[in-house]
Amino acid sequence: MMKLTGAEIVVECLKEQGVDTVFGYPGGTILNIYDALYKHSDEIHHILTSHEQGASHAADGYARATGKVGVCLATSGPGATNLVTGIATAQMDSVPMVAITANVAVDLLGRDTFQEVDIAGVVMPITKHSFIVKDVTQLADTLRRAFRIAIEGRPGPVLVDITKDVTAVETEYTPQKPAPVLPKVNTIKEADIENAVKLIERSKRPFIFVGGGVVISGASEELREFVEKVDAPVADTLMGKGAYPGEDARYTGMVGMHGTKTSNLGITKSDLLITIGARFSDRVTGNTKRFARDAKILHIDVDAAEINKNVKTEASVIGDAKAVLKILNDRLTKQDHHEWVAEIEEMKEKHPLTYDHEMLTGPFVVETLYKLTGGDAIVTTDVGQHQMWAAQFYKYKKPRTFITSGGLGTMGYGLGAAMGAKTGCPDVPVFNIAGDGCFRMNMNEVATAARYNIPVIEIVINNHVLGMVRQWQTLFYGKRYSSTIIQDKVDFVKVAEAMGAKGIRVTKKEEVEPAIKEAMAAGGPVVIDVQIDCDDKVFPMVAPGGAIAEAFNQEDLDKKEGN
Known part of the structure; x- marks a missing residue:
């Protein structure tokens, strides 16, 4: 037994749970915890992301790739609310994650204090459980419960919000070895x-x-x-x-x-x-x-x-x-x-999966990636057409090698998840397949990958439109392309280089293989900007409200129009 501050107890509990990496962003209310982390930087590696949402996705990707609980940290108010999308993503896909936030002191709660948000209340519908700790004597047990809840049965995210005064005061702390979490078998009749x-x-x-x-x-x-x-x-x-x-x-x-x-x-x-x-x-x-x-x-x-x-x-x-x-x-x-x-x-x-072999397409890029990796890589994705191509045309040999936002469909998920996966599995090549719309949402995390030299390879399937939404507009909305065309002057290669990564542009089929090989040999983060046609589509497809037996492809559409 020893006397420790609440902040030191947080760090000791992380060590108890075998946590080696956390992702986060500091701020006023969580400063005591960051000060305690500073003293234990040789035991717990902290990755400072560019945005709290990136931290939540990185913790999620780490958890999916390793099977361990992912951990992210944020300060109160906007720091905490910036985690919400990542927490909801983890909840929909049953990902074990513990989000630790700090809040204003107990005597300032409920007074609209600077950067005060009831984050435990906000995330209640999108977590397995959420806690607010207002008493330092409850802190260690709450954190232990959080980790257990996150991994037990059907996994999911848990949030622990800790008031700033709790992180500062001292109490008795007794180390405790976590009890093993056993599979749920008592319900098998x-x-x-x-x-x-x-x-x-x-x-x-x-x-x-x-x-x-x-x-x-x-x-x-x-x-x-x-x-x-x-x-x-x-x-x-x-x-x-x-x-x-x-x-x-x-x-x-x-x-x-x-x-x-x-x-x-x-x-x-x-x-x-x-x-x-x-x-x-x-x-x-x-x-x-x-x-x-x-x-x-x-x-x-x-x-x-x-x-x-x-x-x-x-x-x-x-x-x-x-x-x-x-x-x-x-x-x-x-x-x-x-x-x-x-x-x-x-x-x-x-009924094989098909695509146009004459053009540079998303499926061709994915098939080339599979050929070059032999299926021995972790593939993360963002959400949209590129995600479906990654699911269709890459053959996944092992579990935990395809990491994607399934239930929530979170654009901007993939790059943070790729960093988390690579941190958890440093010896496995990690690729994020993104669309240009998704890449824009959280491309600031390229700077994070460059700062820590995390060698993730971002393949942007760039069609200068919001491809999946455009596909629906083409098929079901009379080709009225409302707010889905992104023809502007953003240069992803220059963006990558400006943030400290390598940038490669691909405009022809024969450039795909050399670009991926160059990226794999680079030893640092790389962004490959692959320019494809704006009307490349994902097939087969089932129309909304249709039966899955009615899946159609371009050939079926052509026959229908011919009749």
């Missing part, structure tokens, strides 16, 4: 397992559909064994990429609005949809009344609230995906669905 086994063994056309829960639970090996046992094709969500190897013959690609025709048609024709760690998002299901209508749905998820929330299920097993799959693998006899698997294989041959 024998009757549910028996029901699941019966459904699987009676099925003739099973389809396995995996989401981010498989990645979070570390269930990839169990999933591979399960797929072999069931003898079924496998599709994934955006968040589930890498849970099952994208190079495997059974893999059919992503499901949903920009999923492959094979995945969408296969699910529609299946008689049993085995869904593991996915929440049936609207972007996955399309019209829910017409989603997998001929299939019974078996839903395996750690969160009971997800069962029957969006889609009615026949049966469910609630619990950690890894634990559930282990039990099912032990119980199941080897199934044989060779005719169904052959039918799916025919679909894959009939």
Whole structure:
């Protein structure tokens, strides 16, 4: 036992939890904590981002890449509110993150004091839990609870707001080793397992559909064994990429609005949809009344609230995906669905992903990146067309190698996430694939990457428009391009160089490979500005309100117009 200030207790609790890196931005109310961090800079590395939002995305990317809790810090008022988008991003995608903010002193709360915001109240709907600490004797236990809540069960962000006076006063502190956080298994019921086994063994056309829960639970090996046992094709969500190897013959690609025709048609024709760690998002299901209508749905998820929330299920097993799959693998006899698997294989041959090979396009850039990395890289993305191309045309071999904002769809997410991922996994190449609209939102973080020499490679798919919104305007709004054209004089190569990074411009197909090779050899942050056509589109696509079986591509549109 020892006497420490609240600020010193924060640092000691971070060390207890095994935190080696934090991302943040100092200010008046959090100065005591930063002063304590200064004294422990050899144990906890602090990365000063250009903006608090960048810190929250970096903590998120660190958490997704490593599986550990990501930590970000901000001062009160605007510092704290600048974390909100990153906190909401982490909440939607079940990312374990602890955001530590400081507030004005207890006697100044509720008085509209300078830089006072009730941040614990603001983030209540977008966190697993939020705390405000007004008593230093409660501080250590609150921080310990925050880390446990963030990682336990279905992960998510937790915010701890600490008043400035609490960071200054002393109290007794006793070090404590964190208790191990065990997988959630007490909810797995024998009757549910028996029901699941019966459904699987009676099925003739099973389809396995995996989401981010498989990645979070570390269930990839169990999933591979399960797929072999069931003898079924496998599709994934955006968040589930890498849970099952994208190079495997059974893999059919992503499901949903920009999923492959094979995945969408296969699910529609299946008689049993085995869904593991996915929440049936609207972007996955399309019209829910017409989603997998001929299939019974078996839903395996750690969160009971997800069962029957969006889609009615026949049966469910609630619990950690890894634990559930282990039990099912032990119980199941080897199934044989060779005719169904052959039918799916025919679909894959009939409906491959395609793009225009004559032009410099987003898919060509992504395929070239895959060829040069062999799939051994971490790919982060921003949100839009480039994100879908990164999901479609890069084959993810392992979990935690595709990092993207799925649920919230946060433009400006990718560069901060890439810095966090690279900090957590320094020996793995990290690429952020962005659009020019997204890059503009948080490109100030290039300066952060340059300051710390974090060798992330930013590939900007630059079409001088807000590409995904323009695609919708083209298809559904009569080509009325309201506020989506960004034809201006911003030069991303000069911007990169001005912030201390290397800049490379690409305007032809033959320049893509040399540019990526040059960036990989640079040893520091690089921005590659790839200029593509403004009307390059993401296909297949499901129209809003449509069934996923009605996915269409340019060829389908041409036929329709020809008729």
